[in-house]
Structures are given as structure tokens and as C-alpha cells.
Amino acid sequence: MFLRMVTHAIRSNEAEHMAELYHRTVITALRTTPGCVFAALLQNTANAQECISLTIWNTPKDSFDYEESGLFQQLVNALRPFFVESNEWKLELSEDLSLEYTPIQSEPTVERYNESDEGAKDIAAMKAIPFAVQILTLSVQEEKTQEFRTIFSSEIHPKFKTHKGFIDLILVRQNREFHIISFWDETVDIQSASGIHSINDLLKSIYSILPSFIRWKVSHRSTSHTSASSEDIKATVHRSLVAEWFTQ
Numbered sequence: 001m002f003l004r005m006v007t008h009a010i011r012s013n014e015a016e017h018m019a020e021l022y023h024r025t026v027i028t029a030l031r032t033t034p035g036c037v038f039a040a041l042l043q044n045t046a047n048a049q050e051c052i053s054l055t056i057w058n059t060p061k062d063s064f065d066y067e068e069s070g071l072f073q074q075l076v077n078a079l080r081p082f083f084v085e086s087n088e089w090k091l092e093l094s095e096d097l098s099l100e101y102t103p104i105q106s107e108p109t110v111e112r113y114n115e116s117d118e119g120a121k122d123i124a125a126m127k128a129i130p131f132a133v134q135i136l137t138l139s140v141q142e143e144k145t146q147e148f149r150t151i152f153s154s155e156i157h158p159k160f161k162t163h164k165g166f167i168d169l170i171l172v173r174q175n176r177e178f179h180i181i182s183f184w185d186e187t188v189d190i191q192s193a194s195g196i197h198s199i200n201d202l203l204k205s206i207y208s209i210l211p212s213f214i215r216w217k218v219s220h221r222s223t224s225h226t227s228a229s230s231e232d233i234k235a236t237v238h239r240s241l242v243a244e245w246f247t248q
Contacts, residue, residue, distance in 0.1 A: 002057040003172055003181070006076075007109040009084040012048035018082040019241035025078045026053065027244050029071060035062020040243035042133050044236055045190060049084060052238060053108075054133065054181075056170075063112070076108060083108075113172035113179065128167045130183040130240045132190050136202060137234040139177045148178065151206055156180075159201060164188060190237050202233060 010018060022041045030036045035058040044050040057063040066072055140148045152171060160166050165188025170181045182196075190196055 001170070002060045002063050003113045003170065004053075004055045004057070004063055005111045005113075006053040006055075007111070008051045008053070008079065008082075009049050010051050010082045011084060012043075014082050015043050015048065015051065015241060018051070018079060021079060021082075022053070023242045026075050027242065029075060030055065031244070031246050033062075033066055033071065035059060036066070036246055038243070038245050040130065040133070041241045042238035043241055044238050045132075046236065051241075060112075113174060127245050128183065128185060129243050129245070130167060131165075131186040132184040132188055132196070133238045133240060134180075134182045134184065134196055135234075135236050135238070136180040136182075137177065138202070138206070140206065142176050145173070145176055148206060152178075152180075156202060156206075163196065165196075190239075196237060 019041055026041075027039050030039045036055060037058060038054075038056040040054045042052045042054055044052075055063075057066075149171075157169065160169055160182055165184045165186070167183040167185055169183065172179050172181065180202075184190070184196065188196055
């Protein structure tokens, strides 16, 4: 399994219109793109200007072929009218050789994750359209990645399953940084600290394998070692504006 997250800065008051165009263009195109099994447009509940196009692929090659074909850039250009304009300008020569300032186009950020530690084997059976997606990002000590995977399977994943509205999750990794991407249905209370898996719940399970500088900060904020900040473990919750699973 291979996962891509393309983050756009958009005009938040036009998110619904962007979702309509995303469905007509991106999802329509990806339905017949070899290897693509899922696509969703997600809006950050804490920052309405941030949208993520989340796609899941059978293999890294499928995703690479998609980018190389030019289709990815075509779809980005189709959505570009909704992007927040960059405040950066560049100086260049015009056709008549005069100097002029032109705005630099705002480009999305592309992140690729080609290692799945958990969830990939169940991805074909998931198929539920998510109402919300939570992304938890954390780093562990270099020599503790295997220990984290063990703790994740035995303690963290089972805790997710106890929350109302939980559908399933995917765990992906780049070096010592992990992303827990969980899918939730419409019964979840995304505004409630207890409604969706919290940073502090996660921290209780993995405190001992966090990098030393994070453990130091946490221990100085709370003697019980159960408080973290977004600098330690980043947690974002996103509404799913539009999503679809594809048959491949």
C-alpha cells in the first residue's frame, strides 16, 4: 500500500464549491487510474484554509506512473482557482524585454508514505465512506521503532476500537516518524476530547519510547507524564468533504 497526502491552502469560504469540482474532476479521473483505491478531500476542523487530498494506491509504482503521466498536474491546475494566492512575487522579463513583477503560484505540498505497518491488509475490506479523518503524527527513538509497532498493535489500536464512530485506521512510517490515520463515521463527536482518540491517551502508552527532548518537556509540564503539546505529537481532525473507494 502507498499513501499520498497533498495539502492545499484554500479560500475556506469556497470549500464546498471546491469539493464539488474535486468530485467531478479528481474522483472521476482516479476511478479509472490504475492502482488507485481511494480518494478523499479533507478539511482541517481547526484551520479551514487547510485541505488535504488523501489518496491510497496499491503500489508506489502506480502513484509514480500517475504523476509521470501528467494527470496529477492537470488535476492540481483544475483546483487552482480555489487556492490562496501566494504573497510572493518574482521579477522577470516580459516579451518586450521590460522588467515586470509576477505573482508566484501557490503550490500544494506533497507527502508520500510507502510503508504500512498496520491496516494495509484490511484496506480492501474497509470501504466505508468516512465522515472524519484524524491524523496523529509522532516521532520515536531510532532504536524504538519496532517497540512502538508492538505497543501500537497490543495497546493503541485496541483503544481506538473502543471509541464510538471508529471505522478503521492505517499506520504509515517514514524513518522514525509515524502517522496514525484513522477513519470515523458520522456518529463520532469530533468536537469532544473524549469523542476521538486523544493525544494524552496515546502518550500514556508510548511515553518511555519518545525522543528524550520530548520526554523532558512532558515531564516538566506534568508529573503524571500524561500531557503533550502539538510540538510533541501533532493531532489534526479533518472533515471529509467528499470521498470514494474504487474497485481495482
